[in-house]
Amino acid sequence: MAEWYRRRDDVITLTLHVQPGAKRSEIAGLHGEALKIRLAAPPVEGRANDALLRFLADIFAVPLRNVELHQGGQSRHKVVAITGSLVDPQNLIARQ
Numbered sequence: 001m002a003e004w005y006r007r008r009d010d011v012i013t014l015t016l017h018v019q020p021g022a023k024r025s026e027i028a029g030l031h032g033e034a035l036k037i038r039l040a041a042p043p044v045e046g047r048a049n050d051a052l053l054r055f056l057a058d059i060f061a062v063p064l065r066n067v068e069l070h071q072g073g074q075s076r077h078k079v080v081a082i083t084g085s086l087v088d089p090q091n092l093i094a095r096q
Contacts, residue, residue, distance in 0.1 A: 003033040005089040012060070012089055013070070016078045020048035025055050027092050034077065035092065049073060052080070059092065060085035 006013045017031040022038035029036055041051035049069055057064045062085045072078030 004030065004035045007089075010084050012082045012085060014056075014080045014082065014089065016052075016072075016080060018048065018052055018072075018076050018078055020051075020076075025051065027059075029093060035089075046073075049078075052078070056080060056082060060087045 004015045015034045017034040017036045018039060019028070019036065020039045020041055020043040022040055024038070025040045026038050027035065028038050037052065037055070039048050039051050039055065041048045053067045053069060054064060057067045060067070060082050062082060066083040066085070068081045068083075070079045070081055
């Protein structure tokens with residue numbers, strides 16, 4: 001199993017490396033033991049965190065309320081929990 005995510009019951013926990021200020025929001029592959037995500041939002045006043053949660057809710061096909069930032073509010077290294085998704089995180093890397 002990959003080191004960058006865990007699934008327990010209906011909760012997926014992701015370890016992320018986030019790069020704000022990119023040209024577009026996208027999954028950029030693996031960065032060590034984290035999934036790298038480029039975000040179009042700037043790292044200002046929590047806008048990147050908000051954009052990240054919306055981006056993940058869309059990818060995992062869940063309502064925004066099911067995506068929660070657990071660690072890394074002020075860091076590029078983040079831990080996010082997603083509840084109720086049927087999407088296999090491993091498929092995110094295959095889509096590139």
